Amino acid sequence: MAHHHHHYHHGNTGDYASKNKEYWSENAEKAFDHDWVRALAAQIESHLKENLSWMGIDPKNVGERKMLDFACGDGFLSHALRPHFTKVIGLDLAEGMVDKYKRRAREAGIPESQMHAVLGDLTGAEISPSLIENKELFDFDLAISSLALHHIEDPQRTINRLMERLRPGGTVVIIDFDVAKKGETWVLDDAPAAHTIAHHGFDKAHMEKLLNEAGCKDVDYVWHKEESELPPRMGGKKQLFFARGRKA
Numbered sequence: 001m002a003h004h005h006h007h008y009h010h011g012n013t014g015d016y017a018s019k020n021k022e023y024w025s026e027n028a029e030k031a032f033d034h035d036w037v038r039a040l041a042a043q044i045e046s047h048l049k050e051n052l053s054w055m056g057i058d059p060k061n062v063g064e065r066k067m068l069d070f071a072c073g074d075g076f077l078s079h080a081l082r083p084h085f086t087k088v089i090g091l092d093l094a095e096g097m098v099d100k101y102k103r104r105a106r107e108a109g110i111p112e113s114q115m116h117a118v119l120g121d122l123t124g125a126e127i128s129p130s131l132i133e134n135k136e137l138f139d140f141d142l143a144i145s146s147l148a149l150h151h152i153e154d155p156q157r158t159i160n161r162l163m164e165r166l167r168p169g170g171t172v173v174i175i176d177f178d179v180a181k182k183g184e185t186w187v188l189d190d191a192p193a194a195h196t197i198a199h200h201g202f203d204k205a206h207m208e209k210l211l212n213e214a215g216c217k218d219v220d221y222v223w224h225k226e227e228s229e230l231p232p233r234m235g236g237k238k239q240l241f242f243a244r245g246r247k248a
């Protein structure tokens with residue numbers, strides 16, 4: 001039976017970090033080269049640009065501001081929000097993605113001092129010392145992550161870790177898909193990245209619980225005004241959400 005509606009992917013739940021590391025490194029070049037991916041990125045970008053203050057961004061503030069693009073991929077969020085930050089740092093566990101992020105920033109003529117990426121994984125039980133010792137990876141005004149949380153085995157631990165990286169008053173923003181509507185399938189087993197998916201979306205109650213447990217204030221969860229069109233084996237129509245929490 002191809003369809004399955006339970007929360008976790010069946011079969012070997014295994015080590016999602018290593019599956020994602022391998023898959024996204026190998027597919028870094030072609031992962032974003034699809035019309036539906038570009039349309040999704042445009043949807044996310046337009047929503048964020050219309051909701052800057054919701055993310056704690058004041059366009060009139062010209063002071064030092066720092067953003068963490070977590071599970072950054074090629075950095076589309078970094079480029080979309082760069083005008084509002086003096087420094088943007090991408091973090092990804094897939095080497096291929098970090099390379100692509102760096103290359104894209106270089107090709108856009110952005111100096112490394114303003115935008116660069118770091119290879120590393122914040123999702124596991126152990127964190128590599130380099131991610132703890134690197135002072136640059138703390139005191140962010142915004143930590144944002146798009147379409148990554150459903151790949152992460154322990155979303156609570158990951159959001160807790162992002163909160164640790166914020167300065168007081170900083171904001172965490174998670175963008176992902178809601179759970180499938182009744183009778184619909186979130187993803188088919190034969191979708192190319194199906195084996196890298198740990199959760200079939202997050203509804204409002206689940207997301208609010210994750211943010212509240214992480215100690216967030218001002219928790220909010222909003223849908224994009226339009227549904228997203230994905231290929232049928234990726235679940236077809238999906239509903240993007242934007243969830244926010246602030247560090248006290």
